[in-house]
Amino acid sequence: MCVALAGCAANVERPGSAGGNALQVPARAQTSVALVVRAASPELARSADWQALRGAWRDAMAEAAKTAGKQFQYLEAEPQSTPAGSTLVVVQVKDYRYLSTGARYGLGVMTGNAYVNADAAFYVGPGRTPVGQRSYSTSSSAWQGIFSAMTDKQLASISAAMLKDIDGG
Template sequence: MKMLGLPLTLFLLTGCAATVNNTSSSAPAIKTSAASAKNITLNLSGDKQHTAGGDWEKLKAAWQYGMKTAASGIGAGYSEQEGKPRATGQDGTVIAVQIKDYRYIGTGTRYGLGAFSGNAFVDANVKFINARTGALLGERNYNTTSSAWQGIFSPMTDKQVEALSNEIVKEVQSK
């Protein structure tokens, strides 16, 4: 029985994987090259309603961690950029994430309140910008959500952002 306890506990703490929806399926392909994946620069923004919210810093930290992890997963350098998205003068891609809407649900909230914590979600518009020239390579809309009725198995915001980051960085890899 002890052997079953640890794996079961670990399973309960990991939750289910987040599902990412790319609502731009009819959009033209992102125009990438091998140079596009050398460096990833995250530029995260949102309107005042979102950036002034109490959970904005938590969401921002989740995006920074998620994108840094996704970038290192493909062997790319990683940096962050504030203000208006702009060229960096080096090979790579500026990932300009505009948060359209979100509801941050953290691990403690989800485990403590389960279904009563509500649904976590992220809705974002992402522009892929050539880091050397500043040219727009393409644009996508991504979203992810969880159902509170999954209880503690439902993916929290940090897991959703990790999944979003992985999908976004995959777009940058040359095809």
């Protein structure tokens, strides 16, 4: 049970990743990360909170990269190539429910559960050499009450897991 006001950390599930091969990211490409977040469907991209989700993911990865001592760049669109010495992470969000921590505190369990279900493709530069794919999913639980991990904490956990995967895992 979580008792700190900061809330529970989110558990990241990696469907289909059990026993999978580590990403083959060369050491020279582990120090710089670029992120693109896109929707798997036009309906997701038209969601009222889609830009909030993208912004939260940008912020989460920026913080995770800073903590890990990596350079970070957020890209609005997918580039044709990846710069030398960096890893490009292209996230395709398959489904999500965006909930802010404020909504959970204000409305409690009546807000429902936050979740994120996404696939990520990893490329290294120069060029655009694919080094692997991963799936990530998280969810909150009404049983955790106001301390349940909302979208921002879930994205922070997924971002940290992605960086761990880049580092070999």
